[in-house]
Amino acid sequence: MSVEQFEQFVLPHLSRGRRGPAPTLGLHKIFNYILQSLYMGCQWKALPIERNAEGRPEIHYTRIYRALRRWQADGCIDAIFAGSVYRLHQDQLLDLTVIHGNGTTTAAKKGGDNLGYSGHKHLKGDKVVAFCDRRCNVIAPFVSAPGNRNESPLLRDALPRLSHMARAIGMDLQGSTVSLDGVYDCRANRKAIFNRGMIPNTPENPRGRKTSKRGRKLRFDPAIFEERFRTIERIFAWEDKFRRLLLRFERLSPVHYAFKTLAYTMINMRHYR
Structure with missing residues (x-):
């Protein structure tokens, strides 16, 4: 820099x-x-x-x-990240018509705090849930949890942080579409998104049902859902460029999450290099 x-x-x-x-x-x-x-x-x-x-x-x-x-x-790392989002908003580099969210899991080989074994990934580590816009800019602080936690309840903890970030920098999220994976498909998550003036776009999770669910079909746009692989998944691929985040060797989770916040800040600052 x-x-x-x-x-x-x-x-x-x-x-x-x-x-x-x-x-x-x-x-x-x-x-x-x-x-x-x-x-x-x-x-x-x-x-x-x-x-x-x-x-x-x-x-x-x-x-x-x-x-x-x-x-x-002292909260300086979080302030630097919030400052990058504010600068993107001031320069009109954010596209908040669609907000993509997803979680990622990092393996921890040397142990530490805030860890859990993920049976789906077959590894011990921690996971985070992050939000980005349509231009691959991370716009909200991530929510961290052990690797054995289900991601669906974590969304209800991440949405207040997204709203707090929007109020802090003057963003308007009314009418924005929140695109999520099928693991977040539940009534509580949809209600939490609707209560904040946003529209959920989540594919229906069959949960092992052999027949289709009765009632009115939920609103879902496949074209918006396909953007996730060009936005949030691309951000997680860029995150792997930072070798300290490929595997977690930090035994203290605040240090590891500080490095993640710096990585997301550097991703946002790519417009000014």
Whole structure:
């Protein structure tokens, strides 16, 4: 990330220390080291750090990790993501006529908190549910849960966050279509979407029924549903570009979710590179 991009998108949301001497290394360089760790997926002690004039590393890797933990605890990472969505909305780069949502599961090989065994994926890890628009921009903070949790109830926890994000940046979601997979097909989810002024577009889940369900057919547009593979699934494919998110090696879930938030922020900022 260049200095101009850092000062425009990141620096206004970062907290700074109030005591002690001024750091010898700028926040721009520290933030770029965090992004480098996100892209490379290496251990913190294996992070390639530049040498100073004396031939020593210009910063110790533990200071970079502590900076990430401080910004995560202060809410700076979430503020950077919200700022990217606000900038996209101001520049009219969002297409909110259709909102696509889905969940993804990340395997955890070394253990940690907030984990569960997914019998469908045959792995132990955690899952997240995220929303995006028709232009492959992540617009809402994701909801995290252990891998053994069903995704359908998680949607009712994610919708309030979507509404909160819309109110925070001035987005209007009235009349938007929410396109979801068949796993989210239930009366409670449809009611939650209708109560927020949006229209659900979810294929009917037969749930093992041998005959069709009686009553009026639910509203469903196959053309909108097919867009999911060019939007939300593409975002999850872009997420795999960040090697630190292919497998979860972070034992602390807040650190792992902070990296995911940074990855979604970088996906949103592709318009300004």
